[in-house]
Amino acid sequence: MRQMKVGAIGFLLGSLLLALSWAVRAEDEAPEQFVKRVSVEVLDSIKADKAMRNGDVNRVMALVDTRIMPNLDFVRMTASAVGPAWRQASPEQKTRLQEEFKILLTRTYSGALAQVGDQTVEVKPLRGSAEDKELVVRTEIRNGSEVVQMDYRLTKTPGQGPGWKIYNLNVMGVWLVDTYKTQFASEINAKGLDGLISSLSERNKSNAKK
């Protein structure tokens, strides 16, 4: 009798856990869907905003903060660009590095927004499995006859937001974060982490004047 009770409770608990984990999983988007949705959302908001396309930095910053940043694992992106020195960075240095890196990327690519027109996004079939902790989603951005390949590296964040975050992106074969690794490393070697931070902020200031 007692045995059975334990069994029943066990069964109940088990199914409860199962149901819970299922509920969590149900909220997570499929990775292809996640990439498609974010790309379309971003493209649509750019298309709808003429000021932004003409390079209004405040508008671009607003877009980055509301639509893009929530979908990025930006700590990881910065950490990976900075390399091994990241582990020695103080919390303040980490925050500063992220801030400056974000501004650098935003300012750099806001110039390209002027070219946004009738692009469509096509997500290619997934190679890995949606169960993977990390995977690559490949897309093609088409504008008439022009095709630009853009791939995204995702990491799983179960039960958190859509369940995925982007931590690197590839444009026509070049990984964004990786192109900063060497430059950051040589700054750090020469002038330390604070040197890198000040070089970044100087670069951002001079970009802002343009």
Place this chain on the structure above:
Amino acid sequence: MNLRRLSVGLLVGLLLSGCATVQTPDERDPWESMNRSVFSFNEKLDRFILRPVATTYRDVVPNWTRKGVHNFFGNLGDVWSAVNNGLAARRQDTADSISRVFVNTTLGVLGIFDVATELKIERHKADFGTTLGRWGVKPGPYVVLPLLGPGTLREVAALPVDYSANLTNQFTEAATRDTLKVLNVVDTRATYLGASDTAEGAALDAYSFIRDAYLQRQRYIQYDGNPPEPEEPPYEEP
């Protein structure tokens, strides 16, 4: 003036001035210090001559004319791509390249209109450097060439072949040939006006930024868009 002597002198000057110390050596770039001086020479040349000319070209010449020029050179390039895709025995790519040339030379009036793209015949760019790569020749060290910019030793070795096969050289009249060559350079530079501005703002060190992006892109082309993922140490939560 002896142009040859001048260019040799220029090159020697470049090499001598290229004794900067290299801060973060990269095994793919053993000639970094020399490359850097060629790079800065190219940058100056670009800033004072090439970029202003290309910008004027973009601002003065109407869009449809520039497009026609661009398509014309693209069509000549497709001929060479067809040959190189053939050399690497890529059937589909060769067939596409040949169809592109046929369609664009006829329907596209000597290549001025890119009808093939409208018909969704894809372009598969390939030069002799690509072919050498497909035959298994390793890229070798990174090289920055005066005027021509980034490349690898393999690309440099392939240059004479690419150059002698360049269809603009087949025009017998010197004036036409030279005009076409200059136009080709200006057209290429004008195409990348936006991109080069981006690279300039993006980089702390433009040299290594361009080098790293170039080598990544080459690797990507080499593996037809599916390069094996480099081993990355597993990421730890900060």
